[in-house]
Amino acid sequence: MIKHANEHKLKWFARLGYGARGLIYTVIGGLAVMSAIGVGGGTVDSKGAIQKAMQQPLGQTLLVILLIGLLGYVSWRLIQAVKDTDHHGTSIKGVAVRSGLFVSSITHAALAFYTVTLLLPTGSSSGSGSDSAQGFVASTPGQIVLGLVGIAVIGAGLAHIAKGYKSGFMKYMSIPAKQKSWASPLCQFGLMARGVVWLMIGWFLIQSSLKARAGDIAGMGEALNTLARSPYGNWLLGIVALGLFAFGVYSFLEAAWRRIDA
Template sequence: MNKRALDQQLKRWARLGYSARGVIYLVIGGLALLTAFGERGGKTTDSKGAILKIMEQPFGSVMIFLLIVGLLGYSTWRLIQCIKDPDGHGSTGKGLAVRFGLFVSAVTHLLLAFWAGRLLMGAGGGSPQGGGTSFLTTNLGQIALGIAGAAVIVTGFAHIYKGITAGFEKYMSIPADKRNWARAVCQFGLIARGVVWLIVGWLLIQAAWMAKGGEIDGTSEALQALRDHAYGPWLLGIVAAGLFAFGIYCIMEAVYRRINTSIVDQR
């Protein structure tokens, strides 16, 4: 395969990856919206719950297979972004932090693809917590959980900042006739996802403090925390709509993001 064909293949794989992430968040946001409005079939869930919901649909196995391919593509592209730095984040403290976040994203989406693969083969996804619960309730585990919670909170603020400043636009080529509404949708989605990360981070820190690491379910529990608030339906509805908007943002990344593959072949 020549360089041009390889570049095109990598771009298609990366765009399929952005689309896969978008589908997952559309399902998460959609189910949470149904919950906020008290509709039948609604639930607060996370990425794995969204995949399970997709699996229940007609041709669910085919959709999950495509989702797995997309997640593998997304993980590969995230790893390239981390190592080759095609977006020019650099080697400053901030740049290295962003690139480390890209590495974490690559690993988490790879694990999600592996989990979905086991589900597709009928092996079952297994518990989200796995065998790490006992470790997380030790002193060292509590410290690790607390650090993870702080890192998630920083990530949440980064998403909110990116949304407010529309920093995503420098990586996307959105047509002028779509730019105004697209900017608003993407900003809303990023801010909402940031809010969810802030809640998840706080829950992780609380879990570390109370030595109950095995009880954290991430996005699902964060949305449930909003639902249980005094103004739960309204808060959940707003954030759920934002997560749905984040799914649209991911789909727009799949279509309009500038993907620089020329740097991949550089030595």
Template sequence: MVDKSEKFRWLVRLGFAARGVVYALIGYLALSSKGHSDGPSGSFSYLQKVPGGTVLLYAAALGLLGYGLYRLCSPLFDIENYGSDKTGIAHRAGHAGSAFAHFVLAYTAFQFASGSGSSGGSDTAEQAAGTVLSVSFGGFLVGLLGIAFFLAGLAQAKKGITASFMQRISNRAPDFVEWLGRAGFLARAVVFVIIGWSLVQSAWASSSAQVKTLGEAISSLADNGSLYTLVAVGFLLFGIFSMFMARYRIIPDLGSQGLKPSFRN
């Protein structure tokens, strides 16, 4: 009989696989379009058109939901023992943001699976930012979010440079997984900084028009052909990396003594 810990691990692994599919398609479609990216919505739209796409989208929605719940366990229960010092709190806060982002992705995948999805990510992002900017201290909040993206970008770059992510991957993983991760995290760093800058600009100008989605952030690099290609390739490689993570990521146990990791290979 499969216990709760085993079910938890399988759900998280499905989440890593779903994330891998989304990122790989983002990178592939960005390379195919040569200067334009629709981001996650483009990936879901692509899946919608392939044979068995509806089943894949429902599986992606479930996986992304599972990944979001996994990330939410970090700020709530410190599932991976980051601690409560400044660095630990920063990691856990970042995971809270990741949880929210993946809940949104899960909902979007579900919409496409049920036939009600659309590729209007840009309008949605602008509307959300416009709503925040319209309230008291809204510009301050959007500015803080922009700074958070800057810091997240720096964290992604640090992971890409130091390969610290390998500490939580089984030593049975192939050696090339490290280089897939390095390329992917560096590509994400570039995009996060672009999104952060767009949010800071929006806060400064009190206008939501500058807000960039993930797809728009990649597309904004189109005039710099080499960087655009490198980022697109990086996203594709990060997707492949995430698929290997689905197999080799060390997942904490969901035990009777609380949500705590058992880092074993």
């Protein structure tokens, strides 16, 4: 009975986590869409999306909910990686996928920590940790790690594109038959758009590694800015932004319909 109750709680914790990811990406995509069509908005990364959430009415309450969701997502990703709940196995591909899930737990744990710093009184956080990280990235070992991370991010981007193109997500979802006609293509579009952005971020990381300049490290916001500055920039930014918004909706659909084997 206790085990069943804990599994039930974990499932809802995981669903709240998918919802938190959905909120972050709908904010990123929505702001970028507004920027592309010239009605305000802007290009932000995940941290920028969390900052925007804090600026809304009842922002601190929203951040507390977001923090709980991020912690749920971190826990679920760790369980997916360690317990292999999705049965990826121990083949090279399976280990790669599970490693990606583990890295996802780390990156979202960093977002959760960042959310905590926003909830703390101003000035309570120290910049020494950030300075130390910049110092490591500027070193030779740091540049090697940065390049390897860039390659891994490109691999993750390609995996997202393939997962979207082949509808690989469907085997983990229980989408009602009446909803598949719109939900499936929306999920495909969202996954492929996120994959394109990750390809760009991975390339930025590799370039930073080759140039040995820690200050060149760029994330999602810079990737979207790069699209905006390219030929037909507003069109490209608009398409990718819509895709990121669709990925946010996909995350909400996962919160509702993903099969979670706790």
